[in-house]
Amino acid sequence: MIIANWKANGDIKSNKAWCNQLIVRMSNRGLKSIGIAPSFIHFNQIKNAFINNDIKVGFQDIDIDGGARTGSISPSMAVDSDCSFCLIGHSERREIFNEDNNIISKKYKMLVKSHIKPVLCIGESFEEFKAGKTEQKLQTQIQECIQGNISSENLTIAYEPIWAIGSGNTPKPKDVNTIHEFIKDVVQSASENNLRPQVLYGGSVNKSNAADFFVEKNIDGALIGGASLDADIFSDIIEIYSRHKEK
Ligand code: PEP
Secondary structure, three states, rough: OOOEOOOOOOOOOHHHHHHHHHHHHOOOOOOEEEEEEOOOHHHHHHHOOOOOOEEEEEEOOOOOOOOOOOOOOOOHHHHHOOOOOHHHHOHHHHHHOOOOOOHHHHHHHHHHHOEEEEEEEEOHHHHHHHHOOOOHHHHHHHHHOOOOOOOOOOEEEEEHHHHOOOOOOOOOOHHHHHHHHHHHEEEEEOOOOOOOOOOEEEEOOOOOOHHHHOOOOOEEEEEEEEHHHHHHHHHHHHHHHHHHHOO
16 A cells, blocks of 8 residues: 655645546556545545545544544544544654654554554664664564554554655665564564554655565555655656556
8 A cells, every 4th residue: 555644734726636636647547555644624625536536545643532632633533534544653743742652552442443444653763773773663662552452454554764754865675674574573473363464664755766665575555755745756656556566
């Protein structure tokens, strides 16, 4: 799957042009295996733009409950909006909004309960990467966020090294492949039903490096920030994904 994470970008006019362009570019392939996570305010616009297509539209985040929580979007609102998936644990949420594994685990549980696919983002800092602590960090994040509670067939993990997000720097695709295998093993051994999750890579994916990632066996797709804001570039990346993963 390829997921566009629009973060706090987009407006009604440019979103409309983006959706139209994607539909034109994907007219032969169709919109399967594509997800878009727009802002909450644009969710319905994007959902309606793809009403006759099988594109998945999701949230970038969710709160753990409803009611007296000013400014929040609750899990039941996500269900009501027909949200297909929800990112949780993105490093920007962890850093800017002080979210820790404990709060992310509550979000994870609420999504599972609500039958919305969680896309759990994990990743190490540059210091941890340099110190060879990547696997240790990822294992802790997985265990603390899902707490052995893998009842969802639909868990997807997005491996996003913090230092690769929006920086133009990326780890070597072969190293990412090894890390993804490790992530699948960690999840599988915590899973009641032997689940091996889909693992997406995120961090400065663009149309020039996408093929190097998608050629790797354990890289099941990508979570894309900056390069997803341009419908043509995003379409180019989807075409590269199709060539490598849908043969
Ligand atoms: C992201 O923020 O999830 C991301 C992958 O961003 P970028 O593609 O811009 O590095």
